[in-house]
Amino acid sequence: MKNIFKFLAIAATAALAVTACDKDERDNSGVLTSYEKEIKAASEQYLSKVVYATYGKLADAGTVLYEDLAALRDAETISQAAIDKACADFLTARQYWEESEAFLFGAATDFGIDPHIDSWPLDRKRLAINLSNKDVVAQLKEEGAGAIDLVGASALGFHGIEFILFRDGANRTVAALNAEEDAAEFQGKAVTGEQELIFAAAVAEDLMIHLYELNVSWNADAPKEQQEAVEEAELNCTVNGTDKTYGEVLAGAAEKGSNYATWQEVAQTVLSAGCANIANEVFSSKMGQAYSGEDESYIESPYSKKSFVDFKDNILSIQNSLYGSYEAGSVAANSFLSFLKKHHASEASKIESTLADALKALQACIDSKVAFVDNPKAAYVKTAIDAISALNDALEEAAAAIKD
Numbered sequence: 321m322k323n324i325f326k327f328l329a330i331a332a333t334a335a336l337a338v339t340a341c342d343k344d345e346r347d348n349s350g351v352l353t354s355y356e357k358e359i360k361a362a363s364e365q366y367l368s369k370v371v372y373a374t375y376g377k378l379a380d381a382g383t384v385l386y387e388d389l390a391a392l393r394d395a396e397t398i399s400q401a402a403i404d405k406a407c408a409d410f411l412t413a414r415q416y417w418e419e420s421e422a423f424l425f426g427a428a429t430d431f432g433i434d435p436h437i438d439s440w441p442l443d444r445k446r447l448a449i450n451l452s453n454k455d456v457v458a459q460l461k462e463e464g465a466g467a468i469d470l471v472g473a474s475a476l477g478f479h480g481i482e483f484i485l486f487r488d489g490a491n492r493t494v495a496a497l498n499a500e501e502d503a504a505e506f507q508g509k510a511v512t513g514e515q516e517l518i519f520a521a522a523v524a525e526d527l528m529i530h531l532y533e534l535n536v537s538w539n540a541d542a543p544k545e546q547q548e549a550v551e552e553a554e555l556n557c558t559v560n561g562t563d564k565t566y567g568e569v570l571a572g573a574a575e576k577g578s579n580y581a582t583w584q585e586v587a588q589t590v591l592s593a594g595c596a597n598i599a600n601e602v603f604s605s606k607m608g609q610a611y612s613g614e615d616e617s618y619i620e621s622p623y624s625k626k627s628f629v630d631f632k633d634n635i636l637s638i639q640n641s642l643y644g645s646y647e648a649g650s651v652a653a654n655s656f657l658s659f660l661k662k663h664h665a666s667e668a669s670k671i672e673s674t675l676a677d678a679l680k681a682l683q684a685c686i687d688s689k690v691a692f693v694d695n696p697k698a699a700y701v702k703t704a705i706d707a708i709s710a711l712n713d714a715l716e717e718a719a720a721a722i723k724d
Contacts, residue, residue: 352574352583355663356574356582356583356584358654358659358662358663359583359584359586359587359659359722360573360583361654362587362644362654362655362656362658362659363570363571363573363583363586363587363590364571364654365644365645365652365654365655366590366641366644366655366656367538367567367570367571369644369645369646369652370423370640370641370644370645370646371420371423371538371539371567372538372539372541372567373645373646374416374419374420374423374637374640374646375420375531375534375535375538375539376535376539376542377416377646378413378416378417378420378531378534378535379528379531379532379534379535379542379543379546381409381412381413381416381531382413382524382527382528382531382532383528384409384412384413385406385409385410385412385413385481385524385527385528386521386524386525386527386528388402388405388406388409388524389406389481389517389520389521389524390521390524390525392406392517392520392521393461393517393518393520393521398494398497398498398513398517399494400491400493400494403485403491403492403493403494403497404491406485407485407486407491407492407624410478410481410482410485410624411624411626413478413531414478414621414624414626414630414633415629415633417437417438417478417531418629418630418633418634418637419633419634419636419637419640419646419647420534420637421598421601421634421637422594422595422597422598422634422637422638422640422641423590423594423637423641424594424597424598425589425593425594425597426537426538426566427533427534427537427538427557427566428534430559430560431533431537431555431556433530433533433534435473436473436476436477436530437476437477437478437527437530437531438477438478438479439473439474439476439477439479440479440618440619440620440621440622441479441617441618441619441622442474442475442479442480442483443472443474443475444483444503444505444506445505446472446474446475447471447472447474447475447480447483447505447519448501448503448505448506448509448511449509450470450471450472450475451471451501451506451509451511451515451516451519452506452509452510452511456470456471457515457518457519460518460519460522461518461522463522464521464522464525464526465522465525465526465529467522468522468523468525468526471519471522471523475519475523476523476526476527477523477526477527478527479620479621479623480519480520480523481520481523481524481527482621482623482624483623484516484517484519484520485520485623485624486623486624486625487623488623488625489623489624489625489691496513497513497514497516497517498513499512499513500512500513501513501516529549529550529553529555530555532546532547532549532550533550533553533555533557536550536557536565537556537557537558537565537566538565538566538567539565539567540564540565540567540568559579562579570586573585573586584722584723587656587659587719587722588719588722590641590656591656591715591716591718591719591722592715592716592719594641595638595641595642595715596712596715596716596719598634598637598638599634599635599638599678599708599709599711599712599715600712601634602631602634602635602708603704603705603706603708603709603712604709605618606618606620606627606630606631606634607631607692607696607701607704607705607708608705610692610696610697611696611697611701611702611705613697616696619692619693619696622691622693625691625692625693625694627691627692627693628682628685628686628691628692629686631682631685631704631708632679632682632683632686635675635678635679635682635708635711636679638675638711638715639675639679641656642655642656642657642660642671642675643655643657644656644657644658657671657672660718664718664721664722667714667717667718667721668718670714670717670718671711671714671715671718673714674707674710674711674713674714675711675714677707677710677711678704678707678708678710678711680707681700681703681704681706681707681708682704682707682708684700684703684704685698685700685701685704688700
């Protein structure tokens with residue numbers, strides 16, 4: 321009972337105090353300041369409406385994509401409609417993945433899920449060798465994801481599937497998948513579309529299981545069938561040294577033994593390790609390596625030619641994280657951006673303007689109708705790189721402004 325009076329005193333003071341007073345460290349009673357309470361509320365909104373919502377959609381989309389490819393693999397006669405459905409469902413899953421990259425910290429990084437399902441460029445030469453091996457293909461058909469190591473890490477995830485479903489920005493055709501693969505690396509190896517679909521279905525199954533792993537690792541209330549699937553695959557889904565999910569650990573910030581000592585640390589993690597991290601990756605690596613000439617082959621999604629869409633979805637993942645809702649049209653009352661507007665107005669204003677500039681610049685790239693892979697050194701690419709770099713700076717400044 322002794323803490324109640326101290327809590328009431330803090331609450332009464334906070335109602336009249338300026339922002340600087342709200343940031344005073346909590347006293348030894350453990351009662352949160354109003355500043356910390358607002359971060360806690362934003363964090364809860366973020367978990368429920370952004371992280372859980374996005375990973376839930378992503379896991380479901382992974383299931384649909386696997387079912388599409390398994391059906392194509394098993395069909396006596398494939399149809400263009402079935403191929404087109406798989407292509408559309410691939411792009412849906414791809415969107416949800418890219419819109420999750422503002423929270424790669426946690427399971428995606430700790431368990432190596434990100435590089436496992438989203439590395440490029442694809443090693444087509446090695447893939448050609450593996451798919452021309454009848455024993456490898458037979459094992460992939462029989463064991464699916466259980467034999468996935470046979471094709472090598474560079475062929476896994478989204479981009480291995482993308483190569484099978486798309487070419488030169490278009491959906492593959494029935495004729496192409498009823499014939500031998502004609503990519504240069506496959507010449508003389510007699511790899512058929514049937515073998516390609518066996519490979520794609522196995523990769524999609526592996527992808528699906530790791531998307532389940534992401535969802536289960538964050539959300540303790542993830543569907544039971546997903547929890548059972550990752551348990552059967554013997555995948556770890558709890559934070560190291562605990563029996564808790566990443567969501568439970570974040571929601572328990574500032575408690576004894578928590579991985580987050582304060583709620584301020586949570587906000588800094590979301591803004592810097594989450595949002596700024598993906599902004600930096602987009603401008604410096606995803607776009608920057610090909611634009612600068614450092615590595616002209618380092619181009620994401622070259623077969624579907626959806627690179628610019630991927631980049632925009634990455635920036636939308638930042639917007640969702642700040643706004644407090646998946647595909648939010650407006651800023652939620654309990655959101656990190658609302659918190660910043662109240663307590664760090666200058667930093668919030670800079671984030672809003674640079675975020676708008678980054679999205680506008682990427683939309684201009686999309687509207688050019690010229691794929692990134694076809695002209696990575698275009699002037700509008702540099703405009704987008706500069707805009708996203710400015711957003712990265714704004715996010716890091718906001719994270720630095722949040723003090724214990």
